[in-house]
Amino acid sequence: MDFIVSKEKKTFEDNYMIAECYNILGYRNKAYPYIDLCMKKFNILEDKEDKIKVYLLYSSICIGINRMDKALDSIDRSIKLDNKRANLYMVKADILKLLKRDRESYNFYNIALKKYDEGLPINCDIEYVYLGVATVCSSLNKLDEIITNLDNFIEIIGGNEFILDIQYELSSGMIIDGLRFSMDMILDVYHMYIATYMDFKKYNYARKYLEYALTILPTDMENKFLEGRVIQAEIMEKESSELRKKYEQIINSNLTNYIVNVDSVSNLFSGGSINMGDMNFNADVKAGVINNGSNSIVNYYNSEEDEKNNIDNFVNLINKQMDNLQLNMEEKIELQEQISKLEESNSSNNSNGKSKEILKSIRNMFEGITGSIIATEILKYVGQILIK
Numbered sequence: 072m073d074f075i076v077s078k079e080k081k082t083f084e085d086n087y088m089i090a091e092c093y094n095i096l097g098y099r100n101k102a103y104p105y106i107d108l109c110m111k112k113f114n115i116l117e118d119k120e121d122k123i124k125v126y127l128l129y130s131s132i133c134i135g136i137n138r139m140d141k142a143l144d145s146i147d148r149s150i151k152l153d154n155k156r157a158n159l160y161m162v163k164a165d166i167l168k169l170l171k172r173d174r175e176s177y178n179f180y181n182i183a184l185k186k187y188d189e190g191l192p193i194n195c196d197i198e199y200v201y202l203g204v205a206t207v208c209s210s211l212n213k214l215d216e217i218i219t220n221l222d223n224f225i226e227i228i229g230g231n232e233f234i235l236d237i238q239y240e241l242s243s244g245m246i247i248d249g250l251r252f253s254m255d256m257i258l259d260v261y262h263m264y265i266a267t268y269m270d271f272k273k274y275n276y277a278r279k280y281l282e283y284a285l286t287i288l289p290t291d292m293e294n295k296f297l298e299g300r301v302i303q304a305e306i307m308e309k310e311s312s313e314l315r316k317k318y319e320q321i322i323n324s325n326l327t328n329y330i331v332n333v334d335s336v337s338n339l340f341s342g343g344s345i346n347m348g349d350m351n352f353n354a355d356v357k358a359g360v361i362n363n364g365s366n367s368i369v370n371y372y373n374s375e376e377d378e379k380n381n382i383d384n385f386v387n388l389i390n391k392q393m394d395n396l397q398l399n400m401e402e403k404i405e406l407q408e409q410i411s412k413l414e415e416s417n418s419s420n421n422s423n424g425k426s427k428e429i430l431k432s433i434r435n436m437f438e439g440i441t442g443s444i445i446a447t448e449i450l451k452y453v454g455q456i457l458i459k
Contacts, residue, residue: 083112091128099135106132123149123159130162134169142166157186161200168203173210180204196251198227205263217267221260228252231283238287254287258294261287265297274305381456382417382426386410388452389433392445402436409433427457 078085086105093102106129116122126149133142146163153159164179183200205220225231234257240247241254261284268277281301284294389410398406409432416426434453437446 081108083109083115087125087128090132094128094132094135097135099132102132103136119152123152123156126152127159127162130166134166139166139170143170155186157183157197157200160186161203164200164203164207168207168210171210173207176207177204177211180207198224198251201227202260209263209267214267214270217263221264221267224260235283235286258284258287258291262293262297265301269300269304272304272308274301274308277301277304378456379417382413382430385430385449385452385456386414386417388449392449395445397446398436406433406436409436430457 081089086108090102090106090109093099093105106125109125110129113122113125116125126145130142130145130149133139133145143163143166146159146166150156150159150163160179160183164176164183167173167176167179180200180203184197184204187197187200201220201223205217205224208214208216208220225234228234228251229237237247237250238254261280264280265277265284268274268280278301281294281298284291285298288294389406393403393407396403396406409429413426413429413433416429430453434450434457437450437453
């Protein structure tokens with residue numbers, strides 16, 4: 072190459088060759104003046120293939136010197152020459168991705184895949200299209216598609232077992248020509264797998280790819296970092312599961328207590344003269360309907376003995392549930408006093424009016440309680456007695 076560079080008069084082919092060599096070596100700033108000369112003499116080219124080659128090299132060098140506007144313009148010109156080539160769309164998608172135009176990049180990667188599937192004239196390493204799609208999907212948070220495209224990349228280059236076999240041969244000192252990937256790239260791919268599966272909270276899959284990565288390079292610091300993250304996530308998942316089970320048991324226990332308490336209330340109501348299912352007093356109660364114009368008044372009749380039984384049942388209920396009532400100590404003392412008065416009143420003759428006044432006082436105490444199933448049922452019970 073030194074000989075060509077030293078020539079005073081360089082041909083178009085000379086300038087192209089120098090630019091290509093510098094580009095391969097990574098010296099894009101040195102490559103640019105030579106490819107720029109080619110672009111200035113572009114009109115001498117007649118063959119479409121030659122024109123596309125120059126456009127592609129120019130785009131590649133412009134990307135290296137961060138002239139994305141020129142790179143994008145050059146690849147657009149090449150697509151106008153031939154819109155059937157998958158590799159041209161892949162390069163455009165790469166440039167758009169570097170420009171953070173992720174949605175457009177995603178679309179052009181998919182156009183490249185479509186062109187490839189159509190079997191049209193191509194010059195495209197399709198595995199790298201899949202890898203490009205995976206990275207742009209990461210920016211777009213398309214987690215499912217990240218995994219799908221990484222899987223496609225791995226499958227095309229030979230699969231995980233093939234990769235590990237290659238790594239074994241390389242670590243044994245063998246030289247392998249013709250590999251289309253580097254182990255550094257494979258490590259990056261495995262790291263992407265690990266991070267994505269951790270996003271999914273599929274830690275078993277994350278660990279699987281961590282083991283692949285550790286097999287390739289056990290001492291890699293990024294592997295160690297991710298190993299710590301996977302272990303931490305597994306511990307947190309286990310702790311979360313244990314905590315969930317703990318609170319599940321606590322809630323079930325509380326529900327059982329509520330069910331038992333409500334069942335006690337219902338049993339007491341239905342076991343005596345009251346059926347809580349339809350809120351009617353005992354079977355001896357008779358209802359008469361008095362029609363008053365457009366109004367219907369339901370008039371209930373029950374015996375004095377039935378009412379005394381109902382009050383006795385109510386007293387037994389309160390005494391049984393006293394500890395479960397949401398009352399402070401002073402309120403419980405007051406309630407006990409009212410219950411004693413109610414028992415005394417109910418045991419005497421002709422005490423219907425007095426008993427109902429006491430029941431009203433008790434009702435007032437429970438009307439201030441919210442969120443208690445027992446209090447709610449007691450209020451219903453008292454209400455049924457008072458309307459008789």
